[in-house]
Amino acid sequence: MLKIPFLQTFLPDHDLRRLPTPDVQAVIGWGLKPSAAAGRKLAAARGLPYIALEDGFLRSVGLGEAGATSLSLSVDDLGIYYDATRPSRLERLIETAPDWCDSAMKARARALVDRIVETGLSKTNMGGPLDRSLLRPGRRVLIVDQTAGDQSIAGGLASPESFLDMVAAGRKQGCIPPEALGGLTLIDTDVRGADLLAEVDVVYAVTSALGFEAVLRLG
Template sequence: VPVYRIEDGFIRSAGLGAKLVPPCSIVVDCRGAHFDPSTPSDLEVLLEAGGFDAALLARAERLAAAIVARGITKYNLAGRPPALPAGRRLVLVPGQVTDDRSVTHGGAGIVDMAQLLARVRAAEPDAFILFKPHPDVDARLRRGALADSEALRHVDRVIRGAALAPLLARVDAVHVLSSQTGFEALLRGREVVCHGQPFYAGWGLTRDLAPIPRRTRRLTLAELVAGALIAYPRYCDPVTGRPCTPEALVERLASLPRRRAPIRGTAARVGAGWRRLRG
């Protein structure tokens, strides 16, 4: 019996899925799951095969530039960046939901945020380290909360409520377990260190502490974007409920207030958009 795995895409929404904001993008994978490196996914096979033509790569470069210019991330939440010290190496560590499959399958043996933070401090003894808990965890919608007192044993500051895009523009490096924030940091030209095995690791763009030998190609950023944001996902306009391109979704999300998205229509209407995508 064929099995298809459906997951949120990498440009998800203006708001949290845990607060029932419907996704604006999905991925449908018949091989595996992009967050599980134990077996190849459609995305991994696509990236390993390569062969993207010049027109698609040019489109990918324009899309990446638009994402950065519009301040687009996975959830597109509002918030002001914190004051940060000058003259220090700034390292961001994004938190994750500890029982999420991206941690249990892609964490390379790291099981919680305290363990990750200890490893980051050991790797960056002189850096000013920022820990940003996952917004689902901060909202008490998912498991994995780490007490500030525990986090501050390893980091210099715990930050909450800050918009991610402006924060990424200010840090020097991002250390991740398997968070998509590492991919968003790559789009912005930041140094990315992977302690786990996310979909964007193993292609020569990140420093990988848990290598994935099966991934042998060295990708450009444009190739990664072409595969992960153009060829792999499907997109739906959150206002009209109709299929759209990633470029159109970027512009739509940029036009919406940075809070829980004021989406017209109902979840059923968005669902109808996904049914049209299958056609």
């Protein structure tokens, strides 16, 4: 955990330590991953808060697996935003927004959303321009797949079957003609998410962050 670049900068109010000591007041771990199970168990045994860290919504330029440094973190002392089985700090902030989000804050948020959309920013800001020759004319539906075993799938109360249901939902609502299901265009290269979203009319996602980015642009 302490190997995360700039972690102390992200958490200036915390005195970070590698090993627990008697005066430790909280345990920090990475989300709900199995690798954080020991930290969650220690927190429960000592009656301490468990603070979950996760990639922020504007994370980096490139994938973390490829070594790209994280430029934002989500810090949650209640749960984590992708876990629908328990409250999260983000959920609580949204619920209590009338108490703290004044007109100036709303205007700033609107300006930031507009800026994100205008510049094409995304979570990992990777991929090249979309080859528009791959696209068919007419109404376009984007169906977003995800990495098998992604923690957000189970956390979102979904399953592998949810992805089949997603395709079926598109067909049921008339977005995907039955005769076109066998000829879907597979885009499995690195493409800027903003480029894809700019070319489609409807987006179907299970728990992918691209679904959230679609709400910003298409909502």
